[in-house]
Amino acid sequence: MDREERLTETIRRNAIRVGLTEIGDVDVSELEFEEWVRDFCREGCRSYNRSWACPPAVGTLEECRERCLQYGHMMLFDRCYRLKGSFDSLGIQNAMSDFKKIVDRFDELISPILGKSLFLTNEGCDRCPECTWPDAPCRFPDRLHHTIEGYGFNITKMARKAGLRYNNGPETVTFFGAVLYDF
Numbered sequence: 001m002d003r004e005e006r007l008t009e010t011i012r013r014n015a016i017r018v019g020l021t022e023i024g025d026v027d028v029s030e031l032e033f034e035e036w037v038r039d040f041c042r043e044g045c046r047s048y049n050r051s052w053a054c055p056p057a058v059g060t061l062e063e064c065r066e067r068c069l070q071y072g073h074m075m076l077f078d079r080c081y082r083l084k085g086s087f088d089s090l091g092i093q094n095a096m097s098d099f100k101k102i103v104d105r106f107d108e109l110i111s112p113i114l115g116k117s118l119f120l121t122n123e124g125c126d127r128c129p130e131c132t133w134p135d136a137p138c139r140f141p142d143r144l145h146h147t148i149e150g151y152g153f154n155i156t157k158m159a160r161k162a163g164l165r166y167n168n169g170p171e172t173v174t175f176f177g178a179v180l181y182d183f
């Protein structure tokens with residue numbers, strides 16, 4: 001087994017260990033940074049302009065592109081959560097928060113193996129009761145995960161290409177994250 005195969009195996013093993021549902025490879029050369037996704041953040045997300053994890057704090061789409069293209073590989077991952085009915089907003093909130101903790105744990109486990117890497121996760125950042133954006137630097141820059149949608153990624157399309165299910169049926173919610181790295 002060469003280094004690439006060993007690392008891939010380690011990432012997959014730890015993805016299962018932390019409780020991720022699916023993982024799949026994304027071709028970095030095919031990444032699309034789409035302005036309309038950013039428009040959606042601006043118009044429809046309560047975290048927009050309120051966190052270092054979201055636009056505009058994550059930089060322009062061109063800056064996001066440059067950051068991502070420093071890496072040769074990208075892995076998309078998700079976790080599906082069951083809800084108690086179609087209007088289970090507390091369930092969605094808890095799932096959102098749980099997914100962030102899972103990504104934190106995944107980062108802790110595989111970053112020492114990967115070395116330099118870039119983790120992206122779901123909506124906003126709830127690490128602090130109140131974010132310092134824009135008045136002061138992030139309190140935990142080493143643990144800051146930018147949001148995947150904030151980079152202009154169409155997750156529906158990306159999931160399909162990576163072989164992941166975007167929608168897992170009624171009364172479920174699925175959150176996505178990604179890690180970019182080099183072998």
Ligand code: SF4
Nearest residue numbers: 052125128131138139
């Ligand atoms: S870690 Fe704290 S300061 Fe940094 S983005 Fe998250 S909430 Fe804001």
